[in-house]
Amino acid sequence: MKPLKGCDEGLEENLKTFLNLDYPSYEILFSVASFEDPAYPVAKKLIENNPKLGARLIVDPVNLGPNPKVNNMVRAYELASNDLVLISDSNVRVKRDYLKRMARYMRNKKVGMVTAVISGAHEKGLGGKLEAIFLNTFYARWMKLLFFVGRPCVVGKSMLFRKTTAQRFGGINVLARYLAEDYMAGEAVRRLGLHVVLAEEPITQCIGRLGLKEFWQRHIRWGRIRKSQAYLAFLVEPILGSVFSSIVGAIFCYLLFRTNPLNLFFLQMVIWFLLETPNLIKSGSGVSVSVFGLWILRELLALPLWINIALGNTVQWRGKELQLEVGGLLANEKSKSENSSDGVSIPVFH
Amino acid sequence: MMLADFHVHSNFSDGKMTIPDVIDMYGKRGFGAIAITDHVGESRTVIGKAAGHLGLCLTQATFPLYLEILKSEAERAWDMYRMVVIPGVELSKNSISNHRSAHILALGINEFISADGDVADLARDIREAGCVSIAAHPVDSGKLEKQTYHLWNRREELAQAFDAWEVASGDRLFPEVLNSSLPKIASSDLHIARQMTSWKTVLECERHPEAVLDAIKKQEVGFRFYRDTHHDTSNSIINSDFRSLVELGHYRPASGDLGQSVAQ
Numbered sequence: 001m002k003p004l005k006g007c008d009e010g011l012e013e014n015l016k017t018f019l020n021l022d023y024p025s026y027e028i029l030f031s032v033a034s035f036e037d038p039a040y041p042v043a044k045k046l047i048e049n050n051p052k053l054g055a056r057l058i059v060d061p062v063n064l065g066p067n068p069k070v071n072n073m074v075r076a077y078e079l080a081s082n083d084l085v086l087i088s089d090s091n092v093r094v095k096r097d098y099l100k101r102m103a104r105y106m107r108n109k110k111v112g113m114v115t116a117v118i119s120g121a122h123e124k125g126l127g128g129k130l131e132a133i134f135l136n137t138f139y140a141r142w143m144k145l146l147f148f149v150g151r152p153c154v155v156g157k158s159m160l161f162r163k164t165t166a167q168r169f170g171g172i173n174v175l176a177r178y179l180a181e182d183y184m185a186g187e188a189v190r191r192l193g194l195h196v197v198l199a200e201e202p203i204t205q206c207i208g209r210l211g212l213k214e215f216w217q218r219h220i221r222w223g224r225i226r227k228s229q230a231y232l233a234f235l236v237e238p239i240l241g242s243v244f245s246s247i248v249g250a251i252f253c254y255l256l257f258r259t260n261p262l263n264l265f266f267l268q269m270v271i272w273f274l275l276e277t278p279n280l281i282k283s284g285s286g287v288s289v290s291v292f293g294l295w296i297l298r299e300l301l302a303l304p305l306w307i308n309i310a311l312g313n314t315v316q317w318r319g320k321e322l323q324l325e326v327g328g329l330l331a332n333e334k335s336k337s338e339n340s341s342d343g344v345s346i347p348v349f350h
Numbered sequence: 351m352m353l354a355d356f357h358v359h360s361n362f363s364d365g366k367m368t369i370p371d372v373i374d375m376y377g378k379r380g381f382g383a384i385a386i387t388d389h390v391g392e393s394r395t396v397i398g399k400a401a402g403h404l405g406l407c408l409t410q411a412t413f414p415l416y417l418e419i420l421k422s423e424a425e426r427a428w429d430m431y432r433m434v435v436i437p438g439v440e441l442s443k444n445s446i447s448n449h450r451s452a453h454i455l456a457l458g459i460n461e462f463i464s465a466d467g468d469v470a471d472l473a474r475d476i477r478e479a480g481c482v483s484i485a486a487h488p489v490d491s492g493k494l495e496k497q498t499y500h501l502w503n504r505r506e507e508l509a510q511a512f513d514a515w516e517v518a519s520g521d522r523l524f525p526e527v528l529n530s531s532l533p534k535i536a537s538s539d540l541h542i543a544r545q546m547t548s549w550k551t552v553l554e555c556e557r558h559p560e561a562v563l564d565a566i567k568k569q570e571v572g573f574r575f576y577r578d579t580h581h582d583t584s585n586s587i588i589n590s591d592f593r594s595l596v597e598l599g600h601y602r603p604a605s606g607d608l609g610q611s612v613a614q
Contacts, residue, residue, distance in 0.1 A: 008568055082470020177414065188415045191361055193368035210410030231403040326393075 002075040002079065004032045004039035004090045009208030010122060012042050020049055021276040028055035030044050031076040033068065035059055039090065055069050065176030066322075066330050069156070077163075077172050080141040086160045092118070093204045105197045112194025113186060113228045115152070116203045117143050119283030123207040129216030131207050133291070133298045134219075136283035137276045138241075143198065145240075146233070152196035153230075154186030158203050168192055179317070180328045182307065202283055214304070221316060223309035228324040238306050242272035242299045269296065352382025353576065354551045357440070357455060357486060357537035362416045363388035364406045365541045369423050375432030375543060377411045379578070383553065383562045386420060387438035390465045397444045406526035408439060413462045425529060434557050439471055440486060441465040444496060454512075455484035458563050468489070482563045484535055485512045487519040487524050491539075505532065509548065513567050521575070523597035535566060536573040546578035560603035588595065 002015065003224040014336040018028060031234050040059070047055045050295075052162045053131065062070075062073040077085065083114035084106060105114045120132030159182055166172060170183040175181035186196050192277040208306035273295055277287050285291055313324045324331050360372055367375070376384045386484060392398030392408035401407040406590060408416055424435035438457040440549030442465055445451050452469050456476040463475060476483040488502040501508060501515075514535035517527045528572060536547035552572040555565040565571060 168419060168422045169415050170422075174414050175416050178411065184411075184415065187412070188419070191368060191415065192419065193361075193370060325410070326399075327409045336559045 001074070001076050001085060001087045002028065002030045002043075002072055003069050003087070004030055004043060005037060005068070006224040007038035007042060007074065007208065007275070008091045009124075010093075010206045011039060011090055011168070012046070014045065014091060014206055015046055017095075017269075018088070019046070019055075020096065021094070021099045022096045023103070026099060027081060028053060029058060029073075029076040029080060030055065031058040031060075031073045033059075033061040033072045034062075041126075049152045064173050066317075067138060067176045067179060070172055070176040070181050074173060074176070079132060080163065082164050083164055084160065085163055085166075086158070087156060089157045089205075090255060091206050091208075092157050093121075093206055095136075095201075097297060098203065102158070102199055103260050105199065106160065106162070110195050111197050112165050112189035112192060113154060113195065113196045113222070114199055115154040115182075116158040116199040116201070118155060118157050118205045118285050119202040119285075121204045121284055124209055127208045127210035127212045129294050130212070130215050130298050130301070131210055131218075132285060133294045135205065135297060136280055136285045137300070138302070140279040141276070142233075143312070146313045147196075151230070152186050152190065152198065154182045154189075154196060156182035158199075159185065165189065165194065178328045179315075179324070179330070180229055183229050184328065186294060190208065191196060195303070204284075216301075217316065219305055220308055220312075223305065224313060224315050224324055225287070225328055228313070228326060229328045231326070234309075235300075238303060239307075241302055242269055243303050246272065351378075351554045352554055352557065353554050353574070354381065354383040355538050355540065355548075356383075356385040356387070356436070356438070356457060356484065356551060356566070357516070357533060358384055358386050358540045359388055359440075360386055362408055362412060363440075367543065369419050370426075371479045372540075373427045373431075373433070374545065375436060377421050377427055377433045378432050380548075380552075381433055382557055383434040383559075385436040385438040385455070385456050385475050387440045387457070389442045390439045390463065391444070393463045394466055396445075398442075398563065399464055401425065401442075407442065408462075410462055417460075432557060433561055434559055436562065438481075441462060441476075443469065443498075443500070448497040449499045450535065451496060451498040453486040453498050454501070455482075455486050457482040457566070458559060468603045469504070470508060470511055473508065478514075482513045483511065483513040486567075487539065489515055489525075491519055492522045493520065502526070505530070507598075514569070517571060520545060523549065527566075527591050528553075534573075544578075546576070550574055550576045551572060568612060575611055588597075 002018065032040050032043065043057050047057055058076045058079065061071050062074045062075060064071055084103060086102065094280055096340060104112050105111050118135055118136035123129050123132040170193065175184055178184045246265050249264040249268050253259045253264050254261040273292055276295065280287055280291065314321050315324060326329065355376065358372055360367060360369045364386065372386060391401040398565065404407045420435065420437040427433045427435045434455050437459050439459055441454045441456060441463060443452045443465055454469065454472055456463055458481040461479065463479060473483045485501045487498060489499065490497055509532060513525050513533060515532045516572035517534035517539060518523055518536035536549035538545055538549050538550065540546065553562060553565045553570065553575050553592045555561045555570065
């Protein structure tokens with residue numbers, strides 16, 4: 001299932017990677033919220049150019065809650081004819097064996113969901129480069145840590161599950177009330193006693209052009225959603241980050257051994273960077289002086305970013321300022337959580 | 351006659367088992383009805399907020415998933431075991447003082463009920479939502495855990511506010527409640543599998559949620575101590591009904607030998 005919104009840089013190329021996957025039998029369901037969406041002609045053209053695929057484009061949004069992505073793909077989900085469903089965002093590119101690798105984990109009946117680490121690529125602009133470094137270091141590190149401690153964090157860029165499993169927690173409809181539907185889907189699967197698996201190989205997110213301001217705002221929003229979902233993990237983020245721990249280490253060593261705190265700070269930062277290199281190499285960023293410089297900049301921005309995130313509970317969402325509550329619910333969503341209703345729309349299938 | 355347990359926790363709060371595992375455990379032992387009652391903490395207190403962040407209680411965010419899973423698992427429980435599963439919550443008002451702490455069970459819920467406000471208002475809200483309200487472990491539970499005396503301290507004022515008061519919780523019988531004229535119920539307050547050995551309620555009614563809740567309201571209930579032998583359900587039920595307990599009057603059994611003592 002490919003829920004689409006807007007025409008991201010490289011959208012057509014991204015979608016094309018899903019057309020010829022090495023998998024015995026699968027169907028592709030594109031969904032957009034309106035005919036005016038710039039993604040509509042792109043998906044339509046792909047379907048017309050590849051008639052043998054039997055892919056479909058669904059324009060039939062519903063209004064089940066504040067999450068536009070879920071609203072966009074509910075009808076497509078209902079139409080999906082297979083039990084095994086893969087939801088994948090429009091800005092990811094995959095290799096031919098992607099689906100096969102992901103589906104392999106589902107052979108184990110105790111596995112309820114499979115997700116993947118995202119690696120950032122095709123980045124442009126300073127914000128884009130920082131985003132790629134963020135995904136390929138901090139984000140990858142935390143994803144693996146959370147899985148290691150048994151509190152998996154599923155990402156909607158790539159989530160594979162069974163419809164029959166989702167049915168047990170109310171299907172994807174129930175996820176429309178959350179801004180982070182992917183995280184809550186993983187939570188539901190975990191509470192059912194099923195495993196959430198992190199696929200070994202990362203998939204590529206096509207970042208495109210991003211300015212520094214966009215990077216900052218994007219991470220404020222993402223961080224505040226993260227804070228509302230997993231408050232305790234958010235609290236310890238700086239402690240487990242390079243800058244904070246290096247400052248603390250430098251101060252302690254100065255007090256105990258009178259070592260030069262500045263030298264020790266940089267030494268620790270270099271050690272941190274060396275520890276990040278496996279993730280950087282695996283994601284394709286590689287290791288170079290420029291990558292090191294970007295990494296330092298991203299790490300230095302992390303603490304002020306964290307403070308900014310900590311100081312507020314609002315996010316900018318589709319031009320509106322929304323108040324977040326514990327668990328990723330919107331403040332005004334609490335009162336109507338049991339009273340959601342479908343929007344009126346005319347289904348169009350291609 | 352059917353065995354029932356109306357106070358059971360899952361991993362949606364501080365229980366260790368998943369809802370499917372809880373249902374299979376009770377279903378395989380031949381129970382006729384259970385209520386899964388995970389904690390709902392207060393949203394405005396430090397303790398309540400901390401419990402929410404630690405995942406030790408339901409929040410408005412996790413509640414919809416909880417209810418959906420309960421609904422689908424209730425269907426499975428009926429198909430597989432002919433067991434009624436009633437969705438519930440335990441409204442948990444926890445304070446540093448045991449005398450200001452109170453836990454209230456709401457059985458038959460369809461929507462989120464907040465634990466904020468005075469206990470009398472909460473009990474009224476529960477009934478207005480068409481649910482059954484139960485005062486949970488209102489006296490010393492005998493366990494190394496937070497005690498909740500607030501409801502018992504106000505028992506005269508709140509006597510009519512609840513459909514039942516727990517006369518036993520886990521393997522502990524509460525003589526104070528037993529000797530009172532308050533409506534009663536017995537349950538396990540199960541958090542882990544080995545707490546299955548505990549007091550249970552017995553009912554004689556149709557296996558239907560409304561009939562079960564009605565039996566509690568009308569007090570058409572009895573109580574038995576259930577000693578879990580894991581697989582052999584027939585040997586695991588050890589005596590006795592409510593009347594014989596009443597006859598024991600001030601009897602205060604030692605933990606662990608309840609079933610045998612009552613039988614004698």
